[in-house]
Amino acid sequence: MGLTEDRERFREVGEERREDLSEFISHGDLGGSGPDRVRIPVKIVDLPEFEYDRREAGGVGQGQGGQSQPGQPVEPEPGDEEGDPGEEGGKHEYYEMDPEEFARELDEELGLDLEPKGKRVVEETEGDFTDTARSGPRGTLDVDEFFKRGLKRHLATDFDEAYVREGLRVAGADVDDAFAWARDQGIPVSRAWIADAAATAVDEHGGPVEALDRWESFDELDEEVDREPATHRIRREGLDSVPFRREDERFRHPEVIEKRERNVVVVNVRDASGSMRETKRELVERVFTPMDWYLTGKYDAAEFRYVVHDAEAWEVDREEFFGIQSGGGTKISSAYELVAEILEAYPYDEWNRYVFAAGDSENAGRDTTESVIPLMESIDANLHAYVETQPGGAAANARHADEVEDALGDADDVAVARVSEPDDVTDAIYEILSTEAEGGGATAGEAARERTDGGERR
């Protein structure tokens, strides 16, 4: 009742009226969002009203430390009237979603289906006491198991002694004959035991063992006398003793459960050379930013590294990444060298890795084929992507995307996308994010593991 309901309703209304996600990604203001909060403008969730055109209305300002001169530029202060009770605030609202929701929505909107894999073991917890070992504290001795093993051993060595003694009463059979017959019957008896039994019988009857004849032959014995299995006998006579032996001891200990974190490192690479003008830079931002959110939302832990390059490459913070423009030429391989270096800190068997590069496809000489492609092949990653931002189509000499596509286009861990205007952005994002997904999480993962198992390349 009351506020809770009003808040819920606001959320619903906000969701209904927020900008469509594709629209937001392609044309909306991405600037209001932070790495952990995606803010999507809501189309007039605030109620409309008759109001002045803000430009036409002008305003009043107060000069700081002196009289202002007509003609001097000023920044109107948007927050002037805000923030007092009983008043409605600013003009538009944002629908806020966390990256998880963003990723879900984007999955839905673009039909993506990326299943992140757990990699790094972050935790080993003790599960149930279901594993066993041959040594351990007495208290953890698995008594059941110990007894069972003892019993098994007992059963294995137990045999129908009377039956074996009958073997000695076969006409003409000596100790060796009886032993051979018994072993033939699968009776776990030793020759020494038979010899012992023969000696006893001789003592009792006072004649050589060969003379104790009750049966014509072994065959007759087999026919006339049934051997009693050990189990029957134990049931009948009870268990006199079980032979406990040290080797039968089993100690319980807890099972180790490995929790693997679905963690990801994303390296965003951008060409900052002179040819990358404002519109190109904006296109890069439009492609990269939602992908960052998406991967943040998909993975348990995400780290982002930002590399810009002209003829050389250097690492920057996110805040600088999209804005930097340098004057120099272009050598894309410089960036991949730095990427390889950065990724050393993120072993591939512990991290999912994405390398997203963007630029206008211009590159120095044969850098792409001679250096970049081999580097891309050598850097293990779930996905390598190159985004060509070329408003108005690619220039003739801008061949990087084509060359990468020709060389690696068939690989399921390489994607090339081309963006010439904001409307292409969502397609590019789909192209990139579905590449790995189509490759099939399991196979890509398997392949990766084989490769790493086969020995580190570096």
Next chain:
Amino acid sequence: MRDERVEAKREAASLDEPATEARDLAERLGLEPYPVRYWVVDHDEMNELIAYGGFQRRYPHWRWGMNYERQRKKDRHGLGKAFEIVNNDDPSHAFLQESNAPADQKAVITHVEAHADFFANNRWFGLYADRGEGGPNAAARLERNADRIAAIADRSGVDRDVVERLIDAVSALEDTIDQHSPVDAARSVEGPGIAEDVSDADGDALAAIEDRIADLDLTEEVRRDVFDDEWLEARGEGVEPEEPRPDVLAFLRDHGKRYDPDSGKAVDREPWETTVIDALREEAYYFAGQKQTKVLNEGWATYWESVMMGGEGFAGPDEFLTYADHMSRVLGSPGLNPYKLGFELWTHVELRAARRDVIDRLLRVEGVTPENFHSEIDLDEVANALEPHPAIAGAGPATLDELVDLAADGDPRVDAEAVDRALSARDGERPATDGDGETAPDAGPDVERYPWKLLTREGLAERHYVLSRPEHRSALRNVSRETLAERARYMFDVDRYATVEEALDDVNRAAGWDRMLEVRESHNDVTFIDAFLTDEFVREGNYFTYEYSRATEQHRVASVDADDVRKKLLLRFTNFGKPTVVVLDGNFRNRGELLLGHRYNGVALDEAAAKETLKRVFELWGRPVNLATVRVEYSEEALRRAKRRGTEPEGEEVGVRFQYDGGEVTEHDLDPEIRERIAADEIDYDTKPDDWLA
């Protein structure tokens, strides 16, 4: 409110004394506040109260949820912590933030007392509040609306979304009321006691109204007087107001219908719909008082807060720094800050009134003329003579004996009774009147902490006399000869005083405060700024206007002229800073269409917002709706020429009519006759100089 929480309770108890003492001080200073109930709330409750506009319960609507989220975000990021929120009601309810430091709480209480005085005495609040016995009764009214609308939304036959949509539509128009008239000026269909929102089976609204009037059991005389045929007629169809009607909401409430998408026709509203519209309109009137007196009211509260806290040491010496910091944050926030603008204007009002009082007296001194004023009068001497009496200025335990002497002479500046009690308490005497010894000895007023208890308003006025404050000591010297001449013109009895001393003896130290009390009764922000924003004020504050320059695609300073600044400020405060939109015709084109007119004053509408709003109007009218306005168009040629010359392009004002009939908003040429009717030529708010940027 969860006032049973231990923490809150403890805090509230510790505020009893400051609240009582602040009330005493406020009244001694001449304020007449409504009673105030103080509540202590935690920050989440505070956010909720702010979301609800100062009340604990409002009708169900997503907008409150939005306000709350916003406020919570602000609160979390430390932008705009709210110290208090107070609603204008009798009694007023003030909610104080639990986490405020003791000095903040005291400051807030003094601030609130001044607001409560403003609510009780300002006539613009009276438009809502003065409704007979019950007074404003705002909390109860808003709560009743909350219950009613919630009940409507819960009805089985009513779709909750439809109710919300209706609230959306009415809220979009909440500023298109006649805020200069009492809330009940436009009689509602409901009339007295007909608040029921039950559906009428017979469906004949007019007959239903007549029945209800009959039920009221009025005398025929009253009946004819109040509910005459014309009034009844006005409930019917196709109303053509002869005069434009500023209360658009009332007009829609009384004559609007509902569009039925199934039949494609306008149908009569369900009674509950009218109930909702009427309830929201009434609330709009409640908030209108606040909205049109923002600068005035906040400035007023800030002024008295500073007198009480700073001037009268309501903050203890140990709390003063916290208070000073609090105040500087309130006044120092950037931009055009209503607290600061209001505070400065009020001080200006006080200063001018006090100065005028002194000038008037000095100009009556034998031999003094506007021409020789500055040379004839020793203004340093005047300044010294105007210094408060030392015993008054330093009133307290140390000056008690002196005050006793003054009281003995019947000095009106001294509260003789309080002085007497203080003296008795100090000397350990029992009150003389109690012979039987049963009464405990009178501790007397705590003059150590509250020295003002020894003084009357007159005494306090002398203690705080504006012309003896250091920052205003040069005010008399700076007065111009023109001002003096102007004052002298209105003076008849010019030679009354023989000497300057004699004249100064007559000076009314409360002249500033008296004037302030008058102003707080009758003014709103528009009249306040219009009357008191002087050239001097604009110059000293370095105020300027800015306009958007099409040539440079930037906002640029346009003018530093006081008239321009005043005009621009007025634009911002006139009609809540919104364009004025009125009903021109309820039977436009003889088809029952509604024609609204934007009174064009040189500033065009935000067309996108206007079109959206028009769609909401349609929901309340049920038939096609029109909006007449004027916009500025720039021809290709004008743009080219301006570019060539590096000047601002010259636009052409073109009349336009937007129409909405449920499909798309369409644009039409505006009939010149209507164009004529919407022109508001009294003031042109454009402050661009002719040769701007040339």
